[in-house]
Amino acid sequence: MNFGLNLVQEQKLIMTQEMQMSVKLLQMSAQELGQYVNKEMQENPVLEEKNIQNSKSDNYDVSDYKQIIKYLDKDVYKTKNYSAKNDGDEVSPFYYIAEEKSLKDYIKQQIGELAGESDVLNICKYMAESLDAKGYLAVSLQDICKELGVSNKKSEEALKVFQSLDPEGIGARNLRECLTIQLYNQGMDDEKICKIISDYLELLAENKYSEIARELKISIGEVQKYGDIIKNLEPKPSRGFYTGETVKYVVPDAYINKIDDEYFISMNEDVLPKLNINNLYKEIIKDEKDVEAVEYVKDKLNSAMFLIKSIEQRKNTVYRVLEEILEVQREYFDSGEEFLKPMTLKIIANNLEMHESTISRAIREKYVSINNGKVVKIKDFFTNGITSGIGGDDISTLNIKKNIKEMVASEDTKKPMSDQNICNRLNIEGINISRRTVAKYREELEIKSSSKRKRF
Structure with missing residues (x-):
């Protein structure tokens, strides 16, 4: 054994603090992001809320503070227009939560x-x-x-x-x-x-x-x-009452509305406050006499601009994912759940030339409000498929579960169908599925086994 000094060349992906923050913001729900932004506004004096209109923003170099100040002085920092929801638009009834009855x-x-x-x-x-x-x-x-x-x-x-x-x-x-x-x-x-x-x-x-x-x-x-x-008795007397447990609010990130024969995606601009840079701190950087103050403001300004940029990037990613979902699932939006096609993260990732993990983060705990005010979890648009023997088309697992549910609902309760019986019927209909998969879907639907469904 001896000691030696060797040079080794290798590739590594090192996530900077900014990259980690960008990923964190992407996977936040609308409610979580709103809470985070409010917290940042309290901790970063450079940030302030301002009501501004939407238009396309210019490019700038975050490291060039003179350029940032010049850019901000134009008062043109605005978010990119994603067919933003206007104040006059119809508001989903899900926005209003009734007061909890304790x-x-x-x-x-x-x-x-x-x-x-x-x-x-x-x-x-x-x-x-x-x-x-x-x-x-x-x-x-x-x-x-x-x-x-x-x-x-x-x-x-x-x-x-x-x-x-x-x-x-x-x-x-x-x-x-x-x-x-x-x-x-x-x-x-x-x-x-x-x-x-x-x-x-x-x-x-x-x-x-x-x-x-x-x-x-x-x-x-x-x-x-x-x-x-x-x-038929109630095992939980508290059901229907507010008991102090955490209430999860559903806030849509976007709206998909049909006008004539075309669908439009509108990002929910009411989720977050409009962010701007406080004028007082712009003047401090222009002055440059107090070096310590200038450095402090530069640090806070850097954080503020990165937050603004990351929020814009998050919105852009979610918008692009929804665009692609709308393209793949057009029949679902036109005709309803039974027309939901098998669609995986990989399909959307390949179409958008993104990584699957990015798509996964972009849809995590995010909701979209569609035409009739129905609020849908974006993740629910993604479903695996099972090959059909008829035409060779894939059938979504959602539709297979629906078939299983309908079979059980119409069965003879004195002789309920076993998982194998259901499997055989689905096979006859051209759906290539195993008994084990039927059992799995039945449990996910919270349907009891045949022995527990039997009526005497």
Whole structure:
């Protein structure tokens, strides 16, 4: 072994901080980008919001600050026109989100209307604050007694009052109690159905009616009847109420509208504030007497101009991807979902001469509003295909899933179709698919297996 010094030539892709930021901005959703820009405006004093009209911007060298200042003094920094949405255009109803109805507020309102002992009602208010996301009571009665210094009798009395409130099942400690409360409120006290809830819920979920029937010494039909009642109860009393969990807002990045026989893509210009450079900092660079101040401003100016340029590049990439999707999926936009063609990231990437990863980032968590106000996830336009024996054309997986769903909906429930039966029918229709793929699509559609769909 010995030491040596060798020269090796190799190629490496090193992502600069600017490149990393550009990639990060591209894959942000409209909401995420809006939050990021607002944060940058707070942290970078050079940036400010300004209402400006759209026109084509000039080219400039970011490193030449004199040129930037001269360029900005013209007050012509504007974003490229992508058939931008005007203020007079129709606004999607998805833009307006109704105020959330808080479950806890709804419960407290009911408690406030009750007549009873104040200490019992106070315990009920405490219980309202102790609900989890499902609407179950997240603390034990022992903990409530200890925390509030009340007797066990009082806490049980309060629990009885609390569980009588709307929605049904509120304040239950577990699923079984939640279902039992609902049965009680509906006036059902059948011993057998209560027994199924307390002891055989797991078997019921598996549609193992024969085992339950054997245990309770009743017919399979009776078990099925009880099962139907139980399955119509609400396992999550909080459903439909705002519980404090994160609400995800859907903001379209673009609009696709049909005018006469032509489609137009309009980028949503309301997503972000219009960015401009604060005049005060332009003057600091012109002065150049305070070297330290000038260097600070140059650094912030660099960041600001890069952000503006990256946002413009992001918009351009999304626009180009949508243009290509519109070209490939024209029949979908004309006639509906059943005409969605198989389309992969690779197809769009090749057509645009981009990398697949760029397309993937460009469509991540992004939405588009189409003609009738329907907001669609851009990713949903991409679907794999399976070769059809008829004509050799590919059929999108979306349409195959639709076929499977229709087959199950029209099947004989006493003899539900197995995955193999569905597979055979699809093969007869010219769709080359395996039983394993059918099972996969069925699970994605949240359709139970044939044994769990069987009716007696």
